[in-house]
Every structure is written in structure tokens, then in C-alpha cells.
Amino acid sequence: xxxxxxxxxxxxxxxxxxxxxxxxxxxxxxxxxxxxxxxxxxxxxxxxxxxxxxxxxxxxxxxxxxxxxxxxxxxxxxxxxxxxxxxxxxxxxxxxxxxxxxxxxxxxxxxxxxxxxxxxxxxxxxxxxxxxxxxxxxxxxxxxxxxxxxxxxxxxxxxxxxxxxxxxxxxxxxxxxxxxxxxxxxxxxxxxxxxxxxxxxxxxxxxxxxxxxxxxxxxxxxxxxxxxxxxxxxxxxxxxxxxxxxxxxxxxxxxxxxxxxxxxxxxxxxxxxxxxxxxxxxxxxxxxxxxxxxxxxxxxxxxxxxxxxxxxxxxxxxxxxxxxxxxxxxxxxxxxxxxxxxxxxxxxxxxxxxxxxxxxxxxxxxxxxxxxxxxxxxxxxxxxxxxxxxxxxxxxxxxxxxxxxxxxxxxxxxxxxxxxxxxxxxxxxxxxxxxxxxxxxxxxxxxxxxxxxxxxxxxxxxxxxxxxxxxxxxxxxxxx
Amino acid sequence: xxxxxxxxxxxxxxxxxxxxxxxxxxxxxxxxxxxxxxxxxxxxxxxxxxxxxxxxxxxxxxxxxxxxxxxxxxxxxxxxxxxxxxxxxxxxxxxxxxxxxxxxxxxxxxxxxxxxxxxxxxxxxxxxxxxxxxxxxxxxxxxxxxxxxxxxxxxxxxxxxxxxxxxxxxxxxxxxxxxxxxxxxxxxxxxxxxxxxxxxxxxxxxxxxxxxxxxxxxxxxxxxxxxxxxxxxxxxxxxxxxxxxxxxxxxxxxxxxxxxxxxxxxxxxxxxxxxxxxxxxxxxxxxxxxxxxxxxxxxxxxxxxxxxxxxxxxxxxxxxxxxxxxxxxxxxxxxxxxxxxxxxxxxxxxxxxxxxxxxxxxxxxxxxxxxxxxxxxxxxxxxxxxxxxxxxxxxxxxxxxxxxxxxxxxxxxxxxxxxxxxxxxxxxxxxxxxxxxxxxxxxxxxxxxxxxxxxxxxxxxxxxxxxxxxxxxxxxxxxxxxxxxxx
Numbered sequence: 001x002x003x004x005x006x007x008x009x010x011x012x013x014x015x016x017x018x019x020x021x022x023x024x025x026x027x028x029x030x031x032x033x034x035x036x037x038x039x040x041x042x043x044x045x046x047x048x049x050x051x052x053x054x055x056x057x058x059x060x061x062x063x064x065x066x067x068x069x070x071x072x073x074x075x076x077x078x079x080x081x082x083x084x085x086x087x088x089x090x091x092x093x094x095x096x097x098x099x100x101x102x103x104x105x106x107x108x109x110x111x112x113x114x115x116x117x118x119x120x121x122x123x124x125x126x127x128x129x130x131x132x133x134x135x136x137x138x139x140x141x142x143x144x145x146x147x148x149x150x151x152x153x154x155x156x157x158x159x160x161x162x163x164x165x166x167x168x169x170x171x172x173x174x175x176x177x178x179x180x181x182x183x184x185x186x187x188x189x190x191x192x193x194x195x196x197x198x199x200x201x202x203x204x205x206x207x208x209x210x211x212x213x214x215x216x217x218x219x220x221x222x223x224x225x226x227x228x229x230x231x232x233x234x235x236x237x238x239x240x241x242x243x244x245x246x247x248x249x250x251x252x253x254x255x256x257x258x259x260x261x262x263x264x265x266x267x268x269x270x271x272x273x274x275x276x277x278x279x280x281x282x283x284x285x286x287x288x289x290x291x292x293x294x295x296x297x298x299x300x301x302x303x304x305x306x307x308x309x310x311x312x313x314x315x316x317x318x319x320x321x322x323x324x325x326x327x328x329x330x331x332x333x334x335x336x337x338x339x340x341x342x343x344x345x346x347x348x349x350x351x352x353x354x355x356x357x358x359x360x361x362x363x364x365x366x367x368x369x370x371x372x373x374x375x376x377x378x379x380x381x382x383x384x385x386x387x388x389x390x391x392x393x394x395x396x397x398x399x400x401x402x403x404x405x406x407x408x409x410x411x412x413x414x415x416x417x418x419x420x421x422x423x424x425x426x427x428x429x430x431x432x433x434x435x436x437x438x439x440x441x442x443x444x445x446x447x448x449x450x451x452x453x454x455x456x457x458x459x460x461x462x463x464x465x466x467x468x469x470x471x472x473x474x475x476x477x478x479x480x
Numbered sequence: 481x482x483x484x485x486x487x488x489x490x491x492x493x494x495x496x497x498x499x500x501x502x503x504x505x506x507x508x509x510x511x512x513x514x515x516x517x518x519x520x521x522x523x524x525x526x527x528x529x530x531x532x533x534x535x536x537x538x539x540x541x542x543x544x545x546x547x548x549x550x551x552x553x554x555x556x557x558x559x560x561x562x563x564x565x566x567x568x569x570x571x572x573x574x575x576x577x578x579x580x581x582x583x584x585x586x587x588x589x590x591x592x593x594x595x596x597x598x599x600x601x602x603x604x605x606x607x608x609x610x611x612x613x614x615x616x617x618x619x620x621x622x623x624x625x626x627x628x629x630x631x632x633x634x635x636x637x638x639x640x641x642x643x644x645x646x647x648x649x650x651x652x653x654x655x656x657x658x659x660x661x662x663x664x665x666x667x668x669x670x671x672x673x674x675x676x677x678x679x680x681x682x683x684x685x686x687x688x689x690x691x692x693x694x695x696x697x698x699x700x701x702x703x704x705x706x707x708x709x710x711x712x713x714x715x716x717x718x719x720x721x722x723x724x725x726x727x728x729x730x731x732x733x734x735x736x737x738x739x740x741x742x743x744x745x746x747x748x749x750x751x752x753x754x755x756x757x758x759x760x761x762x763x764x765x766x767x768x769x770x771x772x773x774x775x776x777x778x779x780x781x782x783x784x785x786x787x788x789x790x791x792x793x794x795x796x797x798x799x800x801x802x803x804x805x806x807x808x809x810x811x812x813x814x815x816x817x818x819x820x821x822x823x824x825x826x827x828x829x830x831x832x833x834x835x836x837x838x839x840x841x842x843x844x845x846x847x848x849x850x851x852x853x854x855x856x857x858x859x860x861x862x863x864x865x866x867x868x869x870x871x872x873x874x875x876x877x878x879x880x881x882x883x884x885x886x887x888x889x890x891x892x893x894x895x896x897x898x899x900x901x902x903x904x905x906x907x908x909x910x911x912x913x914x915x916x917x918x919x920x921x922x923x924x925x926x927x928x929x930x931x932x933x934x935x936x937x938x939x940x941x942x943x944x945x946x947x948x949x950x951x952x953x954x955x956x957x958x959x960x961x962x963x964x965x966x967x
Contacts, residue, residue, distance in 0.1 A: 082831060084828050088835040089858075091860045108835055388820070
């Protein structure tokens with residue numbers, strides 16, 4: 001079953017590590033460890049040499065670690081950015097609309113030039129991000145912002161495409177395992193996405209890249225739960241309100257003039273939401289019933305759709321050989337106990353294998369194997385560090401610690417970051433997984449440190465209904 | 481390593497290690513009996529049993545507490561030593577400070593201090609008997625402060641809340657069930673065991689129970705937080721802690737919250753007159769920042785500097801920041817000492833150092849750090865500052881400092897003195913609860929009000945016994961007369 005990668009092929013891959021993402025899934029997990037070590041070290045060296053002089057923050061990190069060149073794979077463990085890097089701007093940059101300074105800050109995290117971006121008259125985060133979209137190759141992604149502050153990840157257009165090619169590969173079957181044997185993927189089948197069509201959070205960015213890359217930019221075979229936009233400004237406002245509530249200072253949250261100007265549009269969109277829902281379920285029933293489709297969603301909204309669809313009497317909607325991709329866990333939301341059964345009844349499809357990934361990487365997504373493990377894709381170099389001291393753990397055998405990732409497929413920003421996840425990682429050297437995949441894998445439960453150490457403030461990446469409602473409520477009162 | 485923490489119910493020590501809990505820091509855990517299995521014994525089943533402690537005079541209570549205090553000597557009290565050992569591992573404080581804190585617990589139990597507390601906060605005659613007061617309607621109102629059945633949900637950053645809880649409970653003649661925190665499950669137990677060793681049948685001993693259960697455990701809290709079993713909940717802690725409790729609040733249960741508070745400082749322009757004055761003020765500020773390693777609510781986290789935000793102003797602020805950092809390093813070990821910074825805060829610091837244009841960071845690691853904002857705003861993670869990491873914020877106008885105060889602000893240390901007089905009312909209107917001369921933030925007058933209220937008075941039930949000299953129908957006649965006049 002294992003496919004050998006020819007040395008010549010390995011050499012090509014390390015010339016452009018992003019091509020690793022595009023390998024067929026079976027090939028990805030069949031690379032002998034010794035070859036993978038060579039590919040990854042060369043990829044890491046190449047990325048470092050290319051980016052260290054173009055990304056100021058990486059240069060400072062390397063300087064602090066006295067690292068002028070990469071000699072060993074272990075050196076990468078010294079270059080893992082904490083998540084705080086991507087929100088190290090002052091919140092007032094947004095509150096006071098200093099978007100030129102925000103651009104300067106973002107520019108220190110990417111090799112793409114942000115200095116030339118025209119921020120004149122920019123009065124909202126959505127507007128600011130939009131200017132990068134139209135004037136540069138940046139396709140900035142932002143977080144859900146539940147901690148009161150959005151993170152901004154300066155993803156490039158090329159990385160966004162790399163990312164969705166990675167998703168397409170992740171949905172392939174490995175070896176002789178069951179799955180879509182005819183190679184059908186995005187573009188071949190209609191896409192149904194359980195989330196927003198527009199916006200700069202990971203989900204709509206990913207939908208946009210899929211449409212651009214696989215559907216030639218055409219929308220007619222794509223159906224999204226909400227055809228509108230999830231606004232970065234609304235996510236930011238909701239997060240700030242949440243933070244202000246905790247500090248007893250809700251009355252001090254100020255709405256920027258730019259946001260006030262769009263207030264009516266937001267409230268109108270909210271009023272239209274039920275009509276959009278109606279249209280979505282009508283389209284599922286009228287256009288896509290019985291068809292072979294690709295379904296893409298994050299767990300809570302996917303379950304939400306199933307529950308609502310069943311209440312509308314919709315069952316067994318799609319052809320059995322449809323492809324179904326669900327990312328993420330419950331994200332702190334309460335789901336019905338029988339949510340898997342409800343999703344299966346609604347879609348008519350078996351509940352899919354869970355995926356694990358992180359939006360800081362260019363392409364990290366991996367589906368749970370039949371032995372219950374998440375295998376690390378070859379463009380990622382996994383590290384484990386001690387959660388308290390930050391000291392790297394040995395890269396062999398089986399270790400438990402905080403997961404760090406270095407994605408050598410990242411081309412214009414540094415691919416090294418620390419996740420907030422505690423994992424038990426098996427490096428696959430002594431006890432390879434019984435499923436036949438080679439390389440490192442996550443064995444057992446993944447836990448967020450924020451949950452282990454008291455409460456998690458993260459909410460869904462696909463809409464944040466509760467918080468969005470609160471932001472709208474605040475906004476409607478602000479105008480009255 | 482697992483430490484055993486017994487359950488204490490009214491003078492009885494219950495051993496058994498039914499459950500094991502993590503003590504908030506990795507690798508530290510403790511075992512303890514399952515409170516759910518002893519839940520029926522925990523509340524005071526008959527409220528009439530409060531009689532014994534009400535039969536004591538305040539002087540008798542003080543005498544017993546003082547005797548307890550004489551036994552709370554770290555070098556020879558094995559219970560306290562156990563609490564001290566666990567605290568070193570679980571509190572996040574340096575060993576020098578933990579020793580200082582446990583070494584000075586006995587001073588809280590000194591008779592003079594407790595007498596002052598009882599007299600200032602309540603008035604001893606109201607505790608010891610009925611105090612008559614003549615009322616305008618001709619009656620005599622006899623007023624007495626009675627104790628109540630209370631649950632204390634304790635905070636665990638320092639051992640003081642446990643000790644203060646024991647003292648307040650005894651003075652007010654109350655019955656207390658202490659729910660201990662996971663980062664200090666032992667101090668209150670150690671004090672209770674010291675009391676038991678001294679006199680297991682003393683009413684003060686018999687009205688104290690101490691246990692650990694996970695906050696929000698409904699198997700315990702559904703049984704306990706009921707108006708027929710307790711009268712008051714005194715809760716330290718933040719949103720999460722209060723959220724568990726709030727759902728039990730109903731008529732008959734009074735909630736007294738000791739909210740988490742944050743403190744700050746204000747340094748006026750005079751401080752930057754010359755190098756010597758700067759150094760003196762930096763020394764005072766270092767004390768307010770770093771005493772107890774910045775684990776207490778009174779510790780300064782953000783300091784506003786009236787030095788201006790032009791180039792010269794920033795230079796003054798940065799120079800002052802270096803002085804503050806040096807002064808923190810020079811503090812004696814019993815006051816402040818190197819201790820690892822929490823990972824989350826360390827990552828915020830690292831991000832500022834690597835990627836911010838708006839902040840200058842001096843230090844880092846166990847030495848602590850001083851972040852000097854290069855804009856007139858504090859860092860966004862200001863509430864997380866601790867373990868000797870402070871943020872200095874240069875401003876042109878102290879109005880920014882005044883407007884930053886919220887109801888979550890406790891202490892504001894100010895230099896010079898006349899600036900305090902000028903600003904204090906406005907600071908209070910915005911939410912501040914205590915203003916103090918810079919350098920004295922951690923030297924609180926413990927017998928005074930606490931966080932803008934008088935918790936001891938609220939811990940009591942204030943009862944009146946009214947005596948009237950006139951005929952019971954006197955008021956009725958008046959009403960008739962009124963009716964006739966109106967007719």
C-alpha cells in the first residue's frame with residue numbers, strides 16, 4: 001500500500017515545499033521518515049533563508065535566539081510564534097481608526113509590502129481588510145475575537161489556494177480505505193457550505209478560495225447557508241462588549257462612525273436572515289435533493305442546520321456517495337446528545353470522520369484515521385513543548401505537551417506557531433499507527449489548555465450567533 | 481506529589497482521600513474526603529445552636545483567637561508547615577514571600593488588632609448585648625448585632641482571606657462553612673486544626689467547618705445554598721465563581737461579594753523634576769507594584785505618568801521605567817522575589833517585545849518586567865499583569881487616568897500628596913474605593929472599610945427589640961382624628 005517517493009521527487013518537493021500539500025493523500029502518508037526528515041529540513045532552511053530578512057518579527061525572533069541559520073530540524077522549535085503575536089497591536093488602533101498604523105503593524109508579520117496600501121478614509125476593519133484584498137496579494141483572516149480582540153493572520157492569496165487544495169486532498173481515501181474512489185472533489189460536485197459566503201474569518205475565506213480555484217469563480221453550483229457577510233467589525237464589537245462586561249465597563253464601548261454608518265445595513269441583514277434560511281432550505285429540497293454533493297461545515301452550525309431541516313420534514317437529502325467534511329469540535333456549545341444521528345438522518349450520509357487543523361497554518365487539516373488518530377501532514381513539522389517552561393521535548397517516541405507547528409508551505413509569512421492544544425504525539429518511529437500511514441500522529445484526546453486551566457472563551461468560527469446578537473442589540477440601542 | 485487535606489466539620493477532623501484534585505499549578509495535587517458524602521452534617525441543622533457562641537463576650541472571643549494566634553508560629557506548628565509547603569508549590573509566589581506571609585499570620589490574631597476591628601467595624605457593645613436607642617416616635621429601639629449561618633467562598637492568592645475569614649466569623653458570632661480554593665486548600669484547614677488542638681469544644685472552634693469541593697458542584701451546592709440552611713454567602717472571586725452562586729440567590733440568602741479588584745497608580749509631573757526625585761518616586765512605586773509579587777488586589781498594575789507623550793516625555797517615561805525595574809530588583813526577599821511569570825502573560829510580553837511599535841519592555845522572565853507604553857494607553861492585557869510585571873503609561877493630561885477608573889478599581893496610589901487631594905473625589909465617582917499615598921498601597925488599614933463597604937456589618941443580622949411607652953392604639957386615634965379633620 002505504501003508508495004515510495006523517489007529521491008528525485010523528494011528533491012523537487014523541497015525546492016517548493018508548498019507542493020507537498022498537493023500530493024495525493026496516500027503518497028503524503030507514505031514518505032519514509034528518513035526522506036521526510038530531509039525534505040522538511042531543506043524546506044525549513046529554504047523558508048527561513050527566504051523570509052528572515054523580509055519578515056521583521058521573524059528577524060527579531062531569530063536574533064533573540066542567536067539563530068542566523070537553520071542547521072537541524074530542532075532549531076524550528078525556537079521559532080514558534082505565540083498566538084499573541086497576531087494580536088499584538090493596540091486595540092485603540094481599531095477603536096480610533098488608526099488603520100495606517102494597523103497596516104504598519106501587520107507589515108511586520110508578512111513579506112508582502114503593506115506600506116503602499118492606501119488607508120485614506122478607512123473607517124472600519126472590514127474596509128481595511130478589503131483594501132488589502134483589492135490592492136495586494138494579502139487575504140487577511142481574522143479570529144472570532146471572543147477574548148475582546150481580533151487576531152489578524154496575513155494569509156496570502158496563494159496560501160489560501162494551497163489551503164483549499166490541502167482540504168481536497170484530505171478528503172481522499174488512504175490506500176484501500178473506503179471513500180470517493182473516482183477522485184471526485186470540489187469543482188466536480190455542487191458545494192453546500194453551512195456558513196457565511198462572505199467575510200474574512202477562516203470559513204468564508206476558505207469557501208471563497210474553493211470557488212475561485214475549483215469552480216472557476218462561478219457561484220451557480222455553490223449554496224451557502226447565509227449568502228451575506230460575517231463582519232469583522234461585528235465580531236470585534238461583540239468581543240469588546242464581552243470583555244467590557246467582564247470589566248464592568250460596557251457603557252464605555254464606543255461605536256466608530258464607520259460602524260454607526262453601517263448600522264442600518266446590519267439591522268436590515270438581521271431582519272432578512274429568516275428569509276435567507278427559507279431560501280437555503282428550499283434550494284436544498286428543490287435543487288439538490290438526491291444529488292451527489294460536497295458538504296462543508298463546522299460542527300455547531302452543521303448540527304443546527306440538521307436540527308432545523310428535520311423540523312421542516314427534510315430527511316435523507318443527498319446521494320449516498322456524497323462527500324461530507326466537518327471541521328472543528330463543539331467549540332464550547334451545547335449540542336443535542338443525538339446530534340450525530342440527527343445529522344445522519346437529515347443528510348442521509350454517515351457521520352464523517354472528524355477533522356483537526358488550525359487556521360494559523362497554510363494547510364494542516366487531517367481527518368481521523370480508522371484507528372482514531374490524527375496524522376500530521378508532511379508539510380507540517382510538529383514540535384512539542386513543555387506547557388509551563390516552553391522547553392522543547394524530544395522528537396521521538398510518544399510525548400505529551402503543547403503542540404507547536406512549523407508549516408513549510410507558508411510562503412509569505414512565518415509558518416511557525418504554538419497552538420493552545422495539549423496533545424499526545426507519537427512520532428511514529430517506534431510504534432507506527434496500525435492504519436498504515438507513516439509519520440507522526442496525535443494519539444488520544446486533544447485538550448485546550450484554556451479549558452484545562454479554567455474555561456475557554458473561544459466561540460464558533462462560523463457565525464458566533466449569541467455574540468453577534470448581542471452586538472446587534474447594543475448597536476440598535478446605540479442609535480435610539 | 482499528593483498532599484492530603486482533611487475535611488473539618490465543627491471541631492471534627494474527617495480524614496479519607498475519596499477524591500483527588502489538581503491545585504491549579506501543574507504537578508501539584510491534593511486528596512480530600514468527598515464533601516457530598518458528608519453533606520447532611522455540614523450545615524448547622526438547628527439554628528438554635530448559635531446560642532453557645534452568642535453567650536460569649538467579645539473579650540472571651542478575643543482571648544481565644546489570641547491564644548490561637550500564639551500557636552500559629554510557622555517553626556513549630558506542623559499544620560501550618562503543611563499549608564506552607566503546599567502554598568510554595570501552588571501559589572505562584574516566591575518562597576521568601578510565602579515564608580513572610582505565613583510567618584506573620586499570628587499578627588492578625590493579636591488581641592489589639594481584633595479589638596480594634598470589632599470596635600471600628602461594628603461596635604463591641606452591639607456584639608455583646610442590646611443597645612437602646614431613643615426614637616423620634618417615642619419608642620425605644622434596642623439594637624443588637626447577631627451572627628448568621630454563612631458560607632465563605634474563599635480566594636487563595638494569599639493566606640490572608642482564610643485568616644481574616646476565621647476572625648470575622650468569630651467576632652460576628654457566626655457559623656461558617658469555608659469552601660476553600662484549589663490553589664490554597666490548606667491554610668484554613670491548618671487554622672481550624674490549630675483551634676481543635678487548643679480546644680475542640682470551644683464555641684469558636686465548633687462554629688467553623690472547612691472543606692473543598694469543585695465550585696459549581698451541584699451535588700453539594702444544591703443541598704447547601706438553601707435559605708433553611710444558610711443565611712449568607714460571602715464570596716471572593718470573579719465572574720466564574722459568582723456565576724455558580726448567583727443562581728442560588730433568593731429571598732432569605734444574602735450574597736456579599738468580595739469582587740476581584742485591580743489597582744493602579746498616578747505619578748504627577750513634579751516627580752520628573754530631577755534624577756533624585758525620580759529615583760525616590762520609583763522606589764515607592766516599586767513597593768506598590770511588587771510587594772507579595774503583585775498577587776494582591778491592592779498591587780499597582782498600571783501607572784499613569786504625567787510626563788507628557790512628546791519625545792522628551794517618552795524619554796522621561798523610559799528612564800523612569802528603568803528605575804522602577806531596578807527598584808523592584810532591590811526589594812528584600814520577604815517583600816518580593818523572582819518567580820516565574822505565567823505562560824499566558826509571558827506570551828503577551830513576548831509578542832510586545834517582538835511585534836509592537838508602541839511599547840518598550842525592560843526585563844522579562846522571573847525578574848519581572850516594566851512595559852512602558854509609547855502611546856497614552858495601557859496594554860490591552862492590563863488585567864493579566866502580575867508577578868512583578870507593570871505597565872507605565874505616559875500622558876499629557878491626567879484626565880486619561882481619571883477616566884480609566886471603573887467599579888473594578890480598588891486602590892489608587894498617588895504622588896505627590898496634593899495631587900491625591902485634588903483628584904480623589906473624581907476618582908471615587910468613577911469607581912475607586914481607596915486612595916493612598918504612593919508606596920503604601922499594600923499597607924492597608926485592615927480594620928477599616930473594605931472595597932467600598934463594611935463587610936463585618938453586613939455579615940451580621942441587625943435585630944431590633946422595640947419598646948413603646950404609649951398605648952398601642954395611640955396611632956389609631958390619630959388616624960381617626962385625621963379622618964374627622966378631612967371630613
